[in-house]
Amino acid sequence: MGNDRALNDAISPPIHLKRESVIRLRRTLLQWYARTKRDLPWRRTSDPYHILVVEYMSQQTQVDRVLRYYDRFVRRFPDIRALARASPERVLKAWEGMGYYARARHLQAAARQIVRRFDGCIPDDPDLLMTLPGCGPYTAAAIASIAFNKPVPVLDGNVIRVLCRLWAVRENPRQQSVRRRLRTLAEQLVPRQNARQFNQALMELGALICTPRSPQCEVCCWNFACQARKLSSPAQFPVRAPRRTTPHYQIAVGIVWKDGRLLIGRRPTGGLLGGLWEFPGGKRRPGESFRRCCAREIEEETGVRVRVGRQVMTIRHAYSHFRITMHVFECQYLDGEPRPLGCERVKWVSPRALHRYPFPAANRKLIEKLRQQWP
Known part of the structure; x- marks a missing residue:
């Protein structure tokens, strides 16, 4: 009963955010990230190829699993041309065990298109990136932002969960209208000068603190603004469709x-x-x-x-x-x-x-x- 009431009391987020609120949210998030961010190998480089590889690997896959494969993969295929000319079977062997093997095929197909269409230079425009095989809106935005510091929002599952809780969004974020509203809000949060760090910080917040179950609200850098916390029901957000039976x-x-x-x-x-x-x-x-x-x-x-x-x-x-x-x-x-x-x-x-x-x-x-x- 209490959970239903929390959802009914949830508010639709404002489309336009107050400047002072945006400034405080940016500052507190970046300060928290500077203190607590994980030391991940792809955060030690801005090489677009390495970012391309890790973003394909990260599709529907947790960081701990990606860590077991990333270094070996980029050693075996050290640049975009090496990946493009490799045999598909060799690429699949390097990917073996990580699952979602279509990603490996798409990554190599993308590498071959980048060599053919862009002379081996990975584009920094999200619209161009989305013309590559397996590169949807999230992956394109992540590559543009993290590799090239483009001020575009990155809406992965972690970010969507954080935003839905921040504004207690009562609709299912899988609905396109809800996703567009979240994107509009995220666009206002991303700073023009430091998008790379901000987007990684927001994904980190969702991965480490604002987790699907048992979120650590007491130590969250955004707990002062979180509407779901004020409703005492952060775990009720995002709203989910009924789970399907697994065949x-x-x-x-x-x-x-x-x-x-x-x-x-x-x-x-x-x-x-x-x-x-x-x-x-x-x-x-x-x-x-x-x-x-x-x-x-x-x-x-x-x-x-x-x-x-x-x-x-x-x-x-x-x-x-x-x-x-x-x-x-x-x-x-x-x-x-x-x-x-x-x-x-x-x-x-x-x-x-x-x-x-x-x-x-x-x-x-x-x-x-x-x-x-x-x-």
């Missing part, structure tokens, strides 16, 4: 041996987990046994007929938008020349060579569990 799929996968080698296939480039390699298999049909599913999927994907043997393990894994339970079987090769019928490529490889190929997370779990059993 759960039952998968059968075959470990197919022939002459000491394993059969693997590469997923179609444009699809889910595109360009990654995997052991053949797929979703079970209603009423189908897992063994029958395994044999059918292998033949449909690769043209190879197998005899399904014992089940060697079950792996459960959660991706961003769905969960799987993978039932893994040993399979004896019977006949058929491997062909890419339901995949992009298919090949026999030795177990020792598997580390050269990029695999989805669930398949990598399988590889680790099988490693001790391989001949």
Whole structure:
């Protein structure tokens, strides 16, 4: 009851902010950031290429996870031209484990367009940046602001949460009208001379203090102005749509041996987990046994007929938008020349060579569990 009342009492934010309020909000935020900001490797550079890489990596991914991949990636591909000329499989291998693999494909496609269209120079105009693959309004604004100090607002999930609480916005920020209003307010907050630091500070505030659950209002540098805090309900903002049920799929996968080698296939480039390699298999049909599913999927994907043997393990894994339970079987090769019928490529490889190929997370779990059993 109290939560409903807090939402009903919430106010629509003003479209025009008072100058004295803007000045105080800027000052207190930048002072807090100067004292407490995290020492992140991409904050030690203004190299536009490094900022481009980290902003693609940061899409729907937390900083701690990006930290595990960023240094290795920029060492492997030290500039825009190195990334543009690399093989897609090498880029996916460097990205392996971070998830959302379309980002890796988009990043390389963007690098190739930058080399071709802009002679290797990353543009500083958000509108031009948004013409690149995978570069939406947030990513374009972040690159323009952080790499080039352009005074444009950066509305990521952390910033949206902070602003919704600051003005107790009672509408869902996923609505375009609400998003436009938040952008109008953010534009007024961003200083013309120090946009780079301000935008990073605002994202940092959302990441460290104004967190989704249990926000630390007592130490927040903006608690003097926060309308959600005055309503005693910061965790009720932003308003969210009802959570959807996460799909759960039952998968059968075959470990197919022939002459000491394993059969693997590469997923179609444009699809889910595109360009990654995997052991053949797929979703079970209603009423189908897992063994029958395994044999059918292998033949449909690769043209190879197998005899399904014992089940060697079950792996459960959660991706961003769905969960799987993978039932893994040993399979004896019977006949058929491997062909890419339901995949992009298919090949026999030795177990020792598997580390050269990029695999989805669930398949990598399988590889680790099988490693001790391989001949």
